[in-house]
């Protein structure tokens with residue numbers, strides 16, 4: 001029986017394990033990306049490994065999230081990243097050069113290669129045939145050092161796209177339809193492989209949009225085959241030599257199947273405040289919109305900017321609506337500037353931002369209380385915009401631009417002109433000035449590290465008896481943004497874990513840091529899909545540093561669970577999810593024989609306050625159990641040497 005594309009790439013890179021769904025595999029990593037938000041910790045960890053050079057084909061560090069440098073620490077963090085990347089043999093993308101996933105697509109992606117990134121939207125490159133996975137920083141650091149990446153082999157789901165998109169319906173609507181059907185939890189343990197005539201009809205940009213936001217399904221990654229369209233795109237990029245044809249066998253087998261009839265789709269919008277809260281735009285048409293932003297790694301590339309410019313032509317932005325455009329790469333910005341379109345965009349009343357993540361994580365363009373914001377982004381988690389009780393909607397750049405003109409959510413099919421054609425330039429011309437090549441002589445390169453950048457905290461093995469108070473009980477779908485918000489203030493402190501400690505769970509419970517310090521640590525209790533969203537390992541490392549012994553949840557998101565293990569925090573799931581209801585904040589919990597429990601995969605928790613007990617499961621592989629008992633990856637590698645665990 002034939003192989004699907006996912007399995008082909010995995011088998012070509014397989015170092016350990018066999019690719020049955022659920023069993024742990026280790027794969028060789030060809031490329032690595034580290035954006036600034038998580039990259040500083042990656043390079044600190046890499047330094048502590050004592051290697052002189054990265055051991056992957058391409059590593060690229062990006063200064064993209066905190067580009068406005070509103071605090072002197074931001075520029076200092078970028079300088080550290082730049083000098084460390086340079087010394088260790090990585091490329092560096094300067095602040096303002098663009099958002100990592102967009103720049104990587106244009107400059108570095110290679111079909112058929114594996115890519116690991118310390119950013120949850122690393123799967124974007126699946127749109128050009130890479131097997132691209134987001135992971136915690138430590139896993140990425142290990143891969144930088146030549147170690148394999150270990151993860152449970154996901155089920156490979158074929159998503160067959162039939163038919164063609166109707167006018168005004170876009171790739172964003174395909175992924176919003178996936179969000180509606182699959183939800184933010186439904187993709188866990190899965191890789192979505194898109195096939196069929198509808199997939200072939202999409203441009204590489206559109207495929208990247210779908211793979212990018214596949215992260216919001218909780219999926220390990222998403223992938224498309226490459227074809228003549230991808231070849232043509234690589235040739236226009238001037239990277240014809242990097243193109244590879246990668247496709248599933250004609251008789252490929254999948255673990256599951258879904259079908260979407262593109263011709264039956266309509267323009268969709270995700271309503272506040274979860275990406276799966278999706279309805280047709282027609283249902284909410286007329287909702288006043290105060291702010292519109294087009295940009296981000298999902299929908300801020302050349303094709304999207306061209307669509308925005310074409311819709312705006314001859315129109316004015318509604319004076320009640322603030323329209324911001326943040327091109328996701330400087331290369332695309334430069335090209336549309338040369339085409340003269342920037343002048344037209346500005347004349348319409350829109351504002352232009354630097355090429356940065358910015359507003360996507362509440363860094364700039366924070367809405368006012370009560371305002372509604374419509375964005376072409378991928379996440380509208382509560383308060384992510386920087387405003388508590390925010391109202392953020394997600395839709396295609398086309399829907400966004402029309403709303404900026406009308407001042408309200410508008411079904412684009414009721415808009416008088418035709419939908420813009422998807423257009424690529426003859427040649428991608430933009431400058432390479434934003435990219436710094438690796439140092440030729442690492443010994444001559446030195447690292448500049450400001451004093452606020454502190455060492456990574458390291459824990460010891462978990463105690464064999466864990467006791468402490470339940471410090472917080474959260475609901476379902478808690479994001480890592482809820483655990484460690486990524487606003488401007490926060491991001492200035494991300495290289496200093498002591499400083500990050502005072503922000504943990506701040507938005508859900510402003511006393512959490514104080515209480516946790518006073519008690520010297522304790523337990524976190526969570527609902528289903530705990531830790532979804534961003535890959536930031538701060539959300540595991542900082543609780544560990546504050547004395548959190550374990551997290552007991554109904555279920556975990558993939559990257560966060562791996563991060564907890566990497567930092568020696570015990571991740572437990574309720575054997576019977578209804579026991580979640582029996583635990584209250586302030587309850588004193590006790591776990592005995594923890595090390596034996598980690599080996600056996602089960603631990604009984606005694607609720608000493610209520611004189612009850614309940615069973616928990618520790619669902620880990622042998623390798624993870626070893627790491628956890630040692631206190632995580634860093635103590636394990638110190639004890640055993642080498643980079644791979």
Ligand code: MIC
Nearest residue numbers: 037038119120121534535536
């Ligand atoms: C995000 O979109 O939340 C981020 C900021 O890009 C993160 C990276 C991080 O945790 O800082 C992500 O998606 O992983």
Ligand code: SF4
Nearest residue numbers: 099296297357360361
């Ligand atoms: Fe940046 Fe937003 Fe993309 Fe994360 S989701 S990489 S913050 S643009």
